[in-house]
Amino acid sequence: xxxxxxxxxxxxxxxxxxxxxxxxxxxxxxxxxxxxxxxxxxxxxxxxxxxxxxxxxxxxxxxxxxxxxxxxxxxxxxxxxxxxxxxxxxxxxxxxxx
Amino acid sequence: xxxxxxxxxxxxxxxxxxxxxxxxxxxxxxxxxxxxxxxxxxxxxxxxxxxxxxxxxxxxxxxxxxxxxxxxxxxxxxxxxxxxxxxxxxxxxxxxxx
DNA sequence: ATCGTCTATCGTCGATTAACGATTTTGAGA
DNA sequence: TCTCAAAATCGTTAATCGACGATAGACGAT
Numbered sequence: 001x002x003x004x005x006x007x008x009x010x011x012x013x014x015x016x017x018x019x020x021x022x023x024x025x026x027x028x029x030x031x032x033x034x035x036x037x038x039x040x041x042x043x044x045x046x047x048x049x050x051x052x053x054x055x056x057x058x059x060x061x062x063x064x065x066x067x068x069x070x071x072x073x074x075x076x077x078x079x080x081x082x083x084x085x086x087x088x089x090x091x092x093x094x095x096x097x098x
Numbered sequence: 099x100x101x102x103x104x105x106x107x108x109x110x111x112x113x114x115x116x117x118x119x120x121x122x123x124x125x126x127x128x129x130x131x132x133x134x135x136x137x138x139x140x141x142x143x144x145x146x147x148x149x150x151x152x153x154x155x156x157x158x159x160x161x162x163x164x165x166x167x168x169x170x171x172x173x174x175x176x177x178x179x180x181x182x183x184x185x186x187x188x189x190x191x192x193x194x195x196x
Numbered sequence: 197a198t199c200g201t202c203t204a205t206c207g208t209c210g211a212t213t214a215a216c217g218a219t220t221t222t223g224a225g226a
Numbered sequence: 227t228c229t230c231a232a233a234a235t236c237g238t239t240a241a242t243c244g245a246c247g248a249t250a251g252a253c254g255a256t
Binding site: 042043045065066068 | 213
């Protein structure tokens, strides 16, 4: 995980609606877009847009099943986020710059 | 740490320049704005703006020392970020929604 | 008191974001 | 084949962001 990638993931998480969507997916395991729209006070197109951002950041995967799309959270990506924060933001003063 | 706060912190980290600035502060421990400008390919006003964002997110503290301002990274805030990600983004399916 | 240095803020510009409604696309099923 | 439902995309709007140069403010030193 490099700095650019961490920034991209953080940027994707930099909106409360997207964190809520991701949490919902973590709890439901698998979920259609419509299932999220029901829970969020946002239009379908807006939710779809947020899902796209999360997907592009790698935090969410979506399998197209006919006219539906089944989304699920990518646990590995969240683990990588952990690792990235630990790697890039936990620095001893003795370390060198990069 | 609630969802809004985590989103704010993530948003602040959602730009590579700000991650680099934070890393620099973590390594230098204390640093003037000018010291960061030297290292970054950005204008002084832009760096100052990024520092403001980081400060408002609580990731960085700045003590005014006369005409200078000494910045340092807030290690506790980074720990809170860890905790926030763990708390809000590591969810067992058995948990309830919020 | 003035000068010089450091930093914050202002104003501006183009680019991006967030939100919505409307439209299009895609398969499943009648 | 036609229709229906689900989701993505398009087009628009207001707001925000990122960058910069210019300016203003706050001391320390002369």
